[in-house]
Amino acid sequence: MLMSPLETEIKNILSKYLSPIVAETVLSSRIAASGISLRRLRIGDRQRLLLSLQKGLGRYLKPQQAKDCMNQLESLLNSRNSVSAPAATEHQKISIRSEGDIVVARGAGRQMCKTLGFTSLLQVKLATAISELARNIVQYAGEGSITLHASHENGRPYLQVTAEDHGPGIPNLDSILSGRYVSKSGMGKGLTGTRNMVDEFDIRSSPNSGTLVVIRKWVK
Ligand SMILES: Nc1ncnc2c1ncn2[C@@H]1O[C@H](COP(=O)(O)OP(=O)(O)OP(=O)(O)O)[C@@H](O)[C@H]1O
Ligand SMILES: [Mg+2]
Known part of the structure; x- marks a missing residue:
C-alpha cells in the first residue's frame, strides 16, 4: 500500500536507528495497534501514536537511542499540528x-x-x-x-x-x-x-x- 507523506517521514526517522525492514515493521504494527489513520489525524492521535511508538522502540533500542528517536518523532508530529490536523480543536x-x-x-x-x-x-x-x-x-x-x-x-x-x-x-x-x-x-x-x-x-x-x-x- 502507498505510504502517506507523514508515514514516510516517520519511517525516515526510524530508519536512522533501525534497519529499514525493522523500521517498517515497527511502524506498521504500531499504527495498527493504535488504530490511527495518518492521513487524517484527529485530536489525541499524535499523543497516542507517540506512546505506541515508544512502546515499540523499547524492544529494539537502548534507552538513550530510544529517547533521541522519540525526540525527533515528537518534533516531527508537533510541527504537523497546524498543517494536517483537521480536528485539532x-x-x-x-x-x-x-x-x-x-x-x-x-x-x-x-x-x-x-x-x-x-x-x-x-x-x-x-x-x-x-x-x-x-x-x-x-x-x-x-x-x-x-x-x-x-x-x-x-x-x-x-x-x-x-x-x-x-x-x-x-x-x-x-x-x-x-x-x-x-x-x-x-x-x-x-x-x-x-x-x-x-x-x-x-x-x-x-x-x-x-x-x-x-x-x-x-x-x-
Ligand atoms: N445553575 C444553578 N443555578 C442556581 N442554583 C444552582 C445551580 N446549580 C446548583 N444550584 C444550587 O446548588 C445546590 C447544589 O447543587 P448540586 O448539583 O450539587 O446538588 P443538587 O442539584 O441539589 O442534587 P443532585 O445531587 O441531584 O445534583 C442545588 O440544590 C441548588 O440549590
Ligand atoms: Mg444537581
Missing part, C-alpha cells in the same frame, strides 16, 4: 432548556471524550458530570448553555466544559462546596461529585449574573 455550544437537551449534551460530550482518547470509564464519568451541570441549569435556572471544547496544550489533549446560565445564582455556594450541604431537591452531590472527578474546577455565581462553571480534564 473542536468546539460545540449546546442550548440547555429541557431534559432532551441534557441528553444531547451528554451524548456530544461522550463522543468528544472518545475522540480525545479518554478511557471508557472516564468517558462515562465525564458524560455524567456534563449531565449534572446541564440538569442544574434546567432545574434551577430554567435555561442556559453547555459549551464543549476539546483541544490540546503541549501535545496533551483535554476536554473543557463550560456551563453557563443567567439564573438566580447560588447564594450558599460555600456551604455546598464544603460538602456539608443537604439538598431539598436532590442528593446535593452534583457539584461536589463533578469537582472530585476533574483536574480543574472553577465556579462563579452571583444573583445578578447567574452561574458559570468551568471544568477541565486532561487525557493523562
Whole structure:
C-alpha cells in the first residue's frame, strides 16, 4: 500500500536507528495497534501514536537511542499540528432548556471524550458530570448553555466544559462546596461529585449574573 507523506517521514526517522525492514515493521504494527489513520489525524492521535511508538522502540533500542528517536518523532508530529490536523480543536455550544437537551449534551460530550482518547470509564464519568451541570441549569435556572471544547496544550489533549446560565445564582455556594450541604431537591452531590472527578474546577455565581462553571480534564 502507498505510504502517506507523514508515514514516510516517520519511517525516515526510524530508519536512522533501525534497519529499514525493522523500521517498517515497527511502524506498521504500531499504527495498527493504535488504530490511527495518518492521513487524517484527529485530536489525541499524535499523543497516542507517540506512546505506541515508544512502546515499540523499547524492544529494539537502548534507552538513550530510544529517547533521541522519540525526540525527533515528537518534533516531527508537533510541527504537523497546524498543517494536517483537521480536528485539532473542536468546539460545540449546546442550548440547555429541557431534559432532551441534557441528553444531547451528554451524548456530544461522550463522543468528544472518545475522540480525545479518554478511557471508557472516564468517558462515562465525564458524560455524567456534563449531565449534572446541564440538569442544574434546567432545574434551577430554567435555561442556559453547555459549551464543549476539546483541544490540546503541549501535545496533551483535554476536554473543557463550560456551563453557563443567567439564573438566580447560588447564594450558599460555600456551604455546598464544603460538602456539608443537604439538598431539598436532590442528593446535593452534583457539584461536589463533578469537582472530585476533574483536574480543574472553577465556579462563579452571583444573583445578578447567574452561574458559570468551568471544568477541565486532561487525557493523562
Ligand atoms: N445553575 C444553578 N443555578 C442556581 N442554583 C444552582 C445551580 N446549580 C446548583 N444550584 C444550587 O446548588 C445546590 C447544589 O447543587 P448540586 O448539583 O450539587 O446538588 P443538587 O442539584 O441539589 O442534587 P443532585 O445531587 O441531584 O445534583 C442545588 O440544590 C441548588 O440549590
Ligand atoms: Mg444537581
